[in-house]
Amino acid sequence: xxxxxxxxxxxxxxxxxxxxxxxxxxxxxxxxxxxxxxxxxxxxxxxxxxxxxxxxxxxxxxxxxxxxxxxxxxxxxxxxxxxxxxxxxxxxxxxxxxxxxxxxxxxxxxxxx
Amino acid sequence: xxxxxxxxxxxxxxxxxxxxxxxxxxxxxxxxxxxxxxxxxxxxxxxxxxxxxxxxxxxxxxxxxxxxxxxxxxxxxxxxxxxxxxxxxxxxxxxxxxxxxxxxxxxxxxxxxxxxxx
Numbered sequence: 001x002x003x004x005x006x007x008x009x010x011x012x013x014x015x016x017x018x019x020x021x022x023x024x025x026x027x028x029x030x031x032x033x034x035x036x037x038x039x040x041x042x043x044x045x046x047x048x049x050x051x052x053x054x055x056x057x058x059x060x061x062x063x064x065x066x067x068x069x070x071x072x073x074x075x076x077x078x079x080x081x082x083x084x085x086x087x088x089x090x091x092x093x094x095x096x097x098x099x100x101x102x103x104x105x106x107x108x109x110x111x112x113x
Numbered sequence: 114x115x116x117x118x119x120x121x122x123x124x125x126x127x128x129x130x131x132x133x134x135x136x137x138x139x140x141x142x143x144x145x146x147x148x149x150x151x152x153x154x155x156x157x158x159x160x161x162x163x164x165x166x167x168x169x170x171x172x173x174x175x176x177x178x179x180x181x182x183x184x185x186x187x188x189x190x191x192x193x194x195x196x197x198x199x200x201x202x203x204x205x206x207x208x209x210x211x212x213x214x215x216x217x218x219x220x221x222x223x224x225x226x227x228x229x230x231x
Contacts, residue, residue, distance in 0.1 A: 004155075036222070044156070044204070044222040051217050090155050094218070099144065099169060099210075101220060103155030 002028045004093050006104035013081050014112050021076040021107050023091030032094040033074040034101065035065055039087045047089070050074065061085070083113045115139070117223030119205050125229045126195055133191045134226045138207030145188045146220060147180055148204040156204055162188060163210065195230045202227050 007022035025031065035047040048059025055067040065076045074091060091104040118137045126132050138145045144163050148156035159178070160170045164185040177195075182188040192199055206220040 009153075032218075034219075043224040046219060046221065049219060092155070099146065099161045099163075099218075100158035100171075101146075101148075101156070101206075103157070105153070106155050 002026055002093070002095050002102050004091055004102050004104040006089075006091055006107050008107045009105065010108045010110070012110045012112065015083055016080050017111075019076070019078040019081045019085070019109070021089055021091075021109070023074045023076065023104055025072050025074070025091075025093045025102070027072060028093075028095040030096050033065070033067060034092040034094070035059065035063070035074075035076050036090045036092060037087050038090070038106075044090070047076070081109075081111050083111045085109060086111045117205055117207050117221055119203075119223040119226050121226055122224060123227050123229075125231065127231050128197060129194055131191065131193045132195055132228065133189055134203055134205075134228075135187060135189050136205030136207075136223060137187045138205070139209075139221060142207035142209045142221075143185070144208045144210045144218070144220075145182055146206040146208070147188070147190050148206065150202040150204055150225070151200075159190075192228075195228075197230050200228055200230045 003026045005024045033050040036044045037047045038044050050057045050067045058064045063078050067074050088106050088108050090106045092101040120135045146161040147159040150156045160180050162182040177193045180190045202225045204225045205223045208218045208220045210218045
């Protein structure tokens with residue numbers, strides 16, 4: 001079955017710390033990969049996406065993610081987090097050009113000022 | 114783009130009542146999706162449309178749920194005989210899917226309708 005797993009349910013960091021959030025997906029052929037972010041009280045927003053080409057993709061607000069096909073992973077990184085990065089982060093996969101997104105459980109990030 | 118809009122934003126109902134939610138996609142987006150999200154979980158796919166056609170329904174979608182997109186623009190999601198287990202956030206998303214361009218489809222989400230069934 002197609003599934004997406006996010007390793008950490010809740011991450012707490014201090015400002016300026018580096019961030020890496022894990023995302024693994026089950027094998028299922030061709031994939032498009034996404035990270036969405038949900039700030040408190042706001043709706044899901046696209047952070048970055050991977051369709052093809054360079055496996056290192058850059059998104060908004062200094063975030064980046066690396067697609068490692070051999071590991072079925074698409075980890076999200078940011079070298080230095082800010083208090084304003086406090087939010088819930090969701091990894092999502094689109095398999096085989098199908099319509100629906102399969103989401104991970106989400107990781108809640110809390111950044112202490 | 115004005116973004117995806119959903120109405121109402123909140124709905125409280127009693128068990129057994131019917132509820133209907135509306136979603137207006139980004140203009141010129143031909144695909145429209147419905148997801149459900151419960152606390153501590155990621156969104157879960159329910160169904161989606163390409164123009165007027167409903168292309169896929171989740172097996173999780175009981176026959177109490179029905180969705181329509183009659184003119185290929187806005188969509189409605191109706192839940193009949195609501196149950197407490199239906200309490201969740203119902204999310205709508207839209208995308209522009211071009212023939213042969215499916216690999217580059219990006220879904221944009223609305224603010225959701227939060228349903229509480231008492």
